[in-house]
Amino acid sequence: MTLLVIERLTGGYGETDILNGIDLTIETGEILTVAGTNGAGKSTLARAVMGLLPRVAGRVALDGRDILAEPVEARLALGIAYVPQVGNVFASLSVIENLQVVQGVRDARARIAELLAAFPALAERRRARAGSLSGGERQQLAFARALMARPRLMILDEPTAALAPARIAESFARIRGLPALGVSVLMVEQRARQALAISARGCILDGGRVAMLGPAATLLADEGAAALYLGRAATA
Numbered sequence: 001m002t003l004l005v006i007e008r009l010t011g012g013y014g015e016t017d018i019l020n021g022i023d024l025t026i027e028t029g030e031i032l033t034v035a036g037t038n039g040a041g042k043s044t045l046a047r048a049v050m051g052l053l054p055r056v057a058g059r060v061a062l063d064g065r066d067i068l069a070e071p072v073e074a075r076l077a078l079g080i081a082y083v084p085q086v087g088n089v090f091a092s093l094s095v096i097e098n099l100q101v102v103q104g105v106r107d108a109r110a111r112i113a114e115l116l117a118a119f120p121a122l123a124e125r126r127r128a129r130a131g132s133l134s135g136g137e138r139q140q141l142a143f144a145r146a147l148m149a150r151p152r153l154m155i156l157d158e159p160t161a162a163l164a165p166a167r168i169a170e171s172f173a174r175i176r177g178l179p180a181l182g183v184s185v186l187m188v189e190q191r192a193r194q195a196l197a198i199s200a201r202g203c204i205l206d207g208g209r210v211a212m213l214g215p216a217a218t219l220l221a222d223e224g225a226a227a228l229y230l231g232r233a234a235t236a
């Protein structure tokens with residue numbers, strides 16, 4: 001089943017189009033990685049799906065329902081969650097407050113308890129200010145915040161960018177577990193090889209267009225993709 005359909009998506013921040021006609025789907029239960037060089041439009045695509053891009057045209061449909069005109073709040077309520085590249089937690093609030101301020105959550109207390117059980121490092125630091133957390137702990141908190149509303153689609157923008165090298169595998173392992181929880185994933189990642197390794201499919205953006213799209217294994221084996229977009233094979 002297809003969860004999200006993106007068709008002829010164009011748009012940008014001002015008059016210039018950054019997205020130049022994107023066609024892409026996310027299947028239910030899949031992880032899809034979006035790779036591509038700096039400035040290709042990956043974060044812009046993530047924002048457009050969440051409803052955060054000022055100017056868009058085309059079609060974005062969740063379960064067959066066109067949501068392109070819907071504001072962020074409506075998309076959240078429909079089950080889309082977004083973890084931006086930066087600024088994804090409230091630094092001055094405690095860990096627990098960061099979870100409490102998420103709006104529209106059914107049984108919020110029980111959900112917080114569930115998430116603290118799933119993230120022991122956060123449970124241990126529940127009273128600490130988010131600003132005092134390590135990069136890895138902050139990322140876990142951003143992740144937990146996004147999970148509060150029990151989303152069906154999680155958009156992750158560079159989830160491993162702020163992590164110490166030792167924390168990266170752990171983060172990908174957590175993302176790999178999302179489909180089993182009923183969460184499909186649209187993941188933007190610079191660490192494209194590692195991201196593709198846990199993905200069903202991958203897409204490479206170039207100049208706001210889909211340059212390549214296919215099974216993750218196909219992209220990983222493609223010499224052109226490797227040379228242009230995926231970095232050296234040895235890169236961790």
Ligand SMILES: Nc1ncnc2c1ncn2[C@@H]1O[C@H](COP(=O)(O)OP(=O)(O)O)[C@@H](O)[C@H]1O
Binds near residue numbers: 039045
């Ligand atoms: N807030 C913004 N306002 C104007 N232009 C932006 C903004 N954010 C990104 N851009 C431009 O959009 C293009 C794509 O950026 P982005 O989507 O962040 O690329 P990526 O995430 O693939 O590195 C770049 O040319 C960038 O300068």
Ligand SMILES: [Mg+2]
Binds near residue numbers: 042
């Ligand atoms: Mg980006």
